Amino acid sequence: MTAQILDGKATAAAIKSELATRVQALKARGIAPGLGTVLVGDDVASHKYVAGKHRDCAEIGIASIQRELPATATQEQIEEVVRELNDDPDCTGYIVQLPLPKGIDENRILQLMDPAKDADGLHPANLGKLVLNEPAPLPCTPYGVIRLLRQYGVELNGAEVVVVGRGVTIGRSIPLLLTRRSENSTVTQCHTGTRDLSAHLRRADIIVAAAGVPHLIKPEDVKPGAAVLDVGVSRDEHGKIVGDVHPGVRDVAAWISPNPGGVGPMTRAMLVANVVDAAEAAAGVTR
Template identity: 45%
Template sequence: MPASRACLLDGEALAARLRREIATAAADLRVRGVTPKLVIVIVGDRADSAAYVARKSADCAETGIAADIVRLPAQTTQARLLDVVAELNRDPAVHGFMVQLPLPAPLDETAVLDAIDPAKDVDGCHPVNLGRLLAGTPDIVPCTPAGVLALLRHHEIAIAGRAVAIIGRGMLVGRPLSMLLSLKGIDATVTLLHSRSRDLAATVHRADIVVSAAGTIGLVDKTMVKPGAAVIGVGISSDADGRTVSDIDDAVAQVAGFVTPRHGSVGALTRAMLLKNLVAIAARAA
């Protein structure tokens, strides 16, 4: 197999730098009498959700952000969960909070997320915050799209006027990322692809930047990638050995100019952007 030549898009290293900046900002706020506080609501006992919450809690401890975890049983009713959301909306000591997804059936995720105060929506996924992004006046930006943009900028990858192919049209990544990268001042030319798209491989091959958020192992292979392109794997899946891997096949590194690693990278940036959003919200109370 030919040696890899792509530059590694190391989101873990960038996230570590961002956490240091966030820690400094949090310390400055504490001097001004404001201790940034995040609350995470988790319903049920999914192992993956528990792992995500543990990482977020550890990031808070590292950066000097107060963090509380509200644990609710899987049998929690919709009414009870909405009561918890309403309590957090009213609590002036809580600057931001999130409800860890997915929620157990039959809970209505849309109704729960819609009930969050947009001003405390650290995930940036409330319809009000998504609407501001769509209108070109973003306030609290969704975390994973913000992380992808930060990764591209950190590596000085040209975006303006470049063709971007985004695979996946979900509300957490694909749709808001397409809006973010096409904003005036960022100026990418974005194509949003999905399971019903025709000629997906050909469209991806024309792109200067490829972002896959499909959650399909090896979806993007080296035959689909334009030489020198920047390729970012956001979607994750578990392989036969139980390891979490991205949508990007290892051999893509033989063709791409920039590529994220097989394991990790964007997840750490997503968590960093969550805390960045929280500190920005807390600063409004200072």
């Protein structure tokens, strides 16, 4: 079997084209959504990701506000920029690109954000709402994974999903989405403390690999017919992306998300979706 590709690039393009129509409708009513980004330091990958987010904004017709600080920026300086964006009426949603340089208290920064402008869905109040089943902006990568699976008709209801990784942006938050009644999956969360990862992987209908360990998921650990989502981003010595999924998994799985071209573009599409959703909600648009 050769796996069908879960094409995140194409799916994201379709989502963005629908968002562009909704932005036109908002603009006709005098409402202009704007996405802010806060980027600290000179990490090459972070700069690339943020540039992609601004390209997406241009594509769907929303304004973008870029704030950059040097790697030497202090906690206070970053917090000042966050306060400015909270108060800026042109900025209807924003993100603070993670990770922040060593010594900066990320959680304190996230807590300072106006939760109504949290485009990443990572503010503690919004993560809390997710636990409480209240409407909230959804974390972009988990949301992107679910939209991608739905696009290709992968059954979530009753599925055995194994998530590998416990980072905040995906590992810890995706089980909250997958176990909602609307998804209704059964989730096992694995991490570096898991005793027998292979045993869990072999039972999975869906694997979400977000460990950041190159080629961690091997073909012999994948059940034939499973769906495998490659969320991990490592880089080889040439700076090329290496995912968490071994290329041989293509011969075993029924669906596989490429990396790049899979979950990355979906994450960005969900970010702009959160901004448009929030602008519509603020304007009282019902969908």
